[in-house]
Amino acid sequence: MLKTISLWGVGALLLLQAIQIDIPAPPSTIDKNNEIKASHEIMGILRSSCYDCHSYQTKMPWYGNVAPISWEVRAHIKDGRRWLNFQEWEGYSEEKKQKIFKGIVKTINHRMPLPMYLTMHEEAELTTEQRDEIKNWAENNIK
Ligand code: HEC
Incomplete structure (x- = not known):
């Protein structure tokens, strides 16, 4: 009985693997000039805590390929990029940039990184110091 149930469980998990969320492929050429510009320190923090x-430049973890966890991971990456892609920064309108800087001030102490x-x-x-640094940087950019 137990064996049958676990076999069904394994089978179901295998079937789930067929369902994956596709993250749109990055453009074939990424314009380096579009990346956000900030001090070496700020860039270091953004790269290590936000760039995924x-x-x-997403470093996909192994569980990012294993359903059903991958659905969550990939949805975050897809949504995250859609909201804000630091490598597309210079293509954003001034209005969008301002909205993001305000969003950073609002979220850096609790919601971001997730x-x-x-x-x-x-x-x-x-x-805490790094969060303060990011917050100050964003605040200084709000006009
Ligand atoms: C694990 C993925 C992930 C990481 C890492 C991450 N974010 Fe996000 N971020 C998201 C997702 C998903 C959204 C859109 C949905 C939401 O607000 O939860 C988002 C939204 C945002 C927004 C818009 C929110 C608003 O309400 O205006 C800002 C600003 C932001 N992120 C900043 C950052 C910063 C700064 C970092 C690094 C310190 C960071 N995020 C790290 C996934 C992530």
């Missing part, structure tokens, strides 16, 4: 979801992501990515965790 807010740039084309808490669930941080449970799997210790290296992306920010110290």
Whole structure:
């Protein structure tokens, strides 16, 4: 009985693998000039804590390919890029940039990076000082 149930379980998991969320492929040429420009320090923080979801430079973890976890991971990447892609920055209108800077001030202390992501990515965790730095940087850019 147990054996039958677990076989069904394995079968179901295998079937789930057929369903994947596709992340749109990055453009074949990425214009380096479009990337956001900030101090070396700020860029370091953005790259290590935000780029997985807010740039084309996603380091996909192994579980990013295993359904059903991958649905969540990929949805975050897809959504994250759509909201904000630091490598598309210069293509944004001034209005959108302002909205994002305000969004950063609003979210850097709790919602961003996504808490669930941080449970799997210790290296992306920010110290209070780093969060303050990002916040100050964003605030200074608000007109
Ligand atoms: C694990 C993926 C992930 C990481 C890492 C991540 N984000 Fe996000 N971000 C998202 C998703 C998904 C959204 C859109 C939906 C939402 O608001 O939850 C988003 C939305 C945002 C928004 C718009 C929110 C608003 O309400 O205006 C800002 C600003 C933002 N992220 C900044 C950052 C910054 C700065 C970092 C790094 C410190 C970061 N994010 C790291 C996934 C991520």
